[in-house]
Amino acid sequence: MTRPTFITRPLLRNLAWFAVAFALLVIVFGAFVRLSNAGLSCPDWPTCYGKLTWPKHDHEIEAANAAFPERAVESHKAWREQVHRFLAGGLILTTFTLAAFAVLRRREFGSLAGVLVGASVLIVFQALLGMWTVTWKLKPVVVMAHLLGGLSTFSLLSYVALRLSLAPFGRVDTAALRRLVVVGLVLVALQIALGGWTSANYAALACGTDFPTCAGQWWPATDFREAFVLWRGIGVNYEGGVLDADARTAIQLSHRIGALLVFGHLLGVVAAAWRRGFGRWALAVLAALLLQIALGVSNVLLGLPLPVATAHNAGAALLLLVLVGLLVRLRPAPSPLAG
Template identity: 40%
Template sequence: MHHTTLAQMAITALIVALLPLSIAWISKDASRYRKLVWIGVFLTFDLIVFGAFTRLTDSGLGCPDWPGCYGLANPFLAHEEIRAAEALQPTGPVTMVKAWIEMIHRYLAMAIGILIVAMMAVAWYRWKKGRQAAYRPGYPTFLFFFVCLQGAFGAWTVTLKLQPVIVTMHLLLGMGLLALLTWYGGRQDQLLRPASAVVPPARLVPVRRLALASSAVLLVQLFLGGWVSTNYATLACTEFPLCGGKLVPEMDFEHGFHLWRELGKTAAGHYLPFSALTAIHWVHRNFASVVVLVLGWTVVRAWPIAPLRPLARAIAAVLALQALTGVATIYLNYPLLLAVLHNAGAAALVLLLTMLNYRAKFLHDAPAAHR
């Protein structure tokens, strides 16, 4: 790719990033840096939802190279190449609409990368000046390397032609970035507004353990959900709670859960049998009951603790919404809006569980910090 194209893309991403950077700069918040972190959380959540929209509209190869579009900075400049590809295959994978969806996703991702670079730069600068706890540079530096890894998987998603394990890892890393930024935001909140409520540590220990268990269970379900989506197995079962008229349908776990293979193919290069897609869908569907039970019990234990009650209430609401949208996508034959909402609900659970984990830890550690 020509260096002029890279410069044009960098300038576009910087323009996208200037709005959130300006919001943080002119903010009357007691800590502009804290504001910047939470803007990063907000945009990362948006990126995950838009990434789901990109995947669900089959726009992941809207521009079949990376980082540009046919070696150019945007679909306007690649108009001829896109129209030629669209003429050969009118329904995709390359169309003008899909190219724009894919490039908007990339620009938003690059803008978030710029925000994290800004966090890291400010942290190092302020740390060298005053050694303030809010600006310890280790965490934002780790975020920088993490977002670079996420960017690498974004590139491999395109260059390896939507290989399911790569796309699923790209999704999990996006959720991981959301969790890391949320944790960092919680730390900034704690430094700005120390806890006033005192909760006996003995009441918090079981909630902390359950919150960690809930995060682990949710991570497994995120992988399974990503595996369903990247293998296009959402409609492998079109009824609920049965699948193909049976509680336990015919399933091919060996091919369905073989990780390193091409999209729609077995490891040997043959077409993936429908029973493999059924296995992928069925495991995700049934593991959802484990998620509901574990997260539901976490909500029950956290609810009586006043500082944790708002988070418990929000988790309960999102969990119910997830169950509703998950079943509705089956009965309504996979409408796009519901599928995007289901992905947004998963991201919301990641955000809320991270906040619950941090809040429970902070409240548990607060009495020791005051001794």
């Protein structure tokens, strides 16, 4: 006997929001691991010094140091990396459960089943990126892709949760605003990629603690050619970065210019949403945008404190969530799930 829709839909919606919260936790904890320089604290994968957990006792540490002489055990960092892996594994299981549930009820959940299958495929690739982050020793392009993959998974899960929670606006005169929001999402994604590249190349403080100028100048010496070489081969240890000061400065300036472009466009989204009667959504986008800008500037002025730098990653996820929510609210035709 088929279960009534009113039972399955709330269950999937609640599980979807749980997955969104879980994905945010994985993203923030992953940022904490990376920014606390713990990304290579377990030199192997998926184990940590050959253990399911990590070396904690003196005899375990001694054995691990003998087995991995190239990387001395730092237990205060190793637990962070391995716990992050456990959390990522939990998110994979949660996403698979959601996808299986939606596929089984695909007549009711329609295209959302395909979105969740896509999220499941993406999260498997995300796990591979996590492995390559370790085995390729923090290769910047992999670290950047890992961040993008995590936030893309978060966005897909958010889209599902929001589709199950928000009714469509139902008007056809919002097409221009929808296009503005889509462009905004693309710009934010590009800016996140630039942020990941900045972090992976240890360029966050390339200008020192100077803002809005950089090292006392509006345009100091830069090397954009070296700054954006994506592939430098395998076997290099990128911990601490390999670029010189001019290349790191070029990356930092690019991130600042990108932030200015995103800020200008999203102010346009806020104004357009406000004019079309989406005042609450306009304020939500504005609040998330200003928070993210404030966190980014604070990172520079305060010298990249770990709590602020970690919160900057959470702010990116919040901005994506609000923009995806506005996009879902603007869809012009009623969804089969909306009734």
